[in-house]
Amino acid sequence: MEKKFICIRCPQGCEITTTLDGLGAITDITGNSCKLGIDYVKSELSDPRRTITTTVAVTGGELPLCPVWSEKPIPKDRVMEAAAVIRPITVAAPVDINQVICENILGTGINIISSRAITKGGQ
């Protein structure tokens, strides 16, 4: 069986064609420009993951929101669930960059961390 993918590991977006045997094992990969493409296809077939990026509310900060992200990709089918867990979180300023905002999201062992600093400020 043939299966096509567009690699998302870098902006190049290689179109990758894979051939799978009856058990779903890869017998051939073409179209990738580098090793990342092979990793991507393998993970899409066994355990597709995505980095989640969103915001949390900040109290007492120069800005009302702080952008956050999962320090590693989380299972793709749990992204909406993770967004729902992160949405009600509020943190108090000051927030440092790479500060842990939510530990071990959905029991994945992956932390949600801030992607910038928010200083205390007058709102």
Next chain:
Amino acid sequence: MKKIYDVVVIGAGPAGLAAAIEAKKSGAGDVLIIERNNEPGGILLQCIHNGFGSVIFKKDLPGPAYAWNFIEQARSLNVEMVFDTMVVDITGGRKIYASNSVEGFIELDAKAIVLAMGCRERTRAQIMAPGDRPAGVFTAGMVQRLVNIEGYMPGKNFVILGSGDIGMIMARRLTLEGAKVIKIIELLPYLTGLRRNYVQCLQDFGIPLELSTTIKRITGKKRVEAVETVRVDETLTPIAGTERVIACDSLILSVGLVPENELSRKAGVVLDPLTLGPVVDETMATNVPGIFAAGNVVTIYDLVDYVSMAGATAGISAAKFAAGAPVSPPAFTLTPGDGVRTVMPQKITGLSGPDASVLVELRASREFAGRVSVNILEDENIVYSHVEKYARPAEMITLKINWNETAKKLSNNKSGLKVNIAKI
């Protein structure tokens, strides 16, 4: 603030930060960045999604984290930054006029200037979308700022016009925040953003994309109530009878970016009618001595990493100029040939850098499905060639050319070179 600086950079986005950092590292004493926002980082601050830094840091960072690396470096090198300040005029003699609410009117002299003002979004007025004029029509970057920085959700049910990257990224972002994105429509028969964004922003969330379709009419009294879409043929002409009315409360426009060059024009900088940015050489020098430019103000990039690299080049060049280094006039011009829509730099001195490496950024004028060669030609003679797996208008092609090698193949009396894309 001082009255005279070695290098003044206009804009504290990725190009401006990199320019200021490299100007300092290259020996410029007093380096100032003037920024109209209240903090450095530029558009990266609202680009909270990941995907930045794959070239420079070999990492996949969110926009604010990417910017953080440069902001910290600028601070540690004592780059002076002034915020909430608007530059109103620049002269060809490198006098800068600006204003802010603390110091009032400001007059500065710069030994060298780097223009790094970035770009603006095309709006409804520029695409002439017909219909009523209700609230609820936004540009994609505006929605990005509202949702990611200011904390407002500007609607409930969205239709997005244009398959550019910001539109696709906002489709995912709005979905994650609980809004409904009904569909993205695109006038052209192909995606105008990166394909990986089609996968991770649209496919992952089941958001439909309709190509060869545009907006025929926006309806709504106070607020958008519906948009009427229509299919278009190969000549982009609407096909009668294919109209569909989609009920929604918001329309997002992701229909392209335009370099912001009001200040460049005032300074007498010559603009390229195709890129809409300054004509530059590979040192990022404009036609006005001592005025350099880098980033989206020059040409619209896909990747911030290349913006930072161009900014760094401009910063090094500006520091050299400020120190009194002689100016090398461009020896060659580079113009788009068959299959190429824009090319930057438009001029080449062929003298810069120890390895004389020249970065050329170009965009295809049409889709090439299979392998192509990107060539630099002197008349019909190919002096440089590079193979790509395909070429698409949506994806910028970057050539890293060793000019010493290329120059050996040039005859002595030709200065006009062309870049073309040819099927293999």
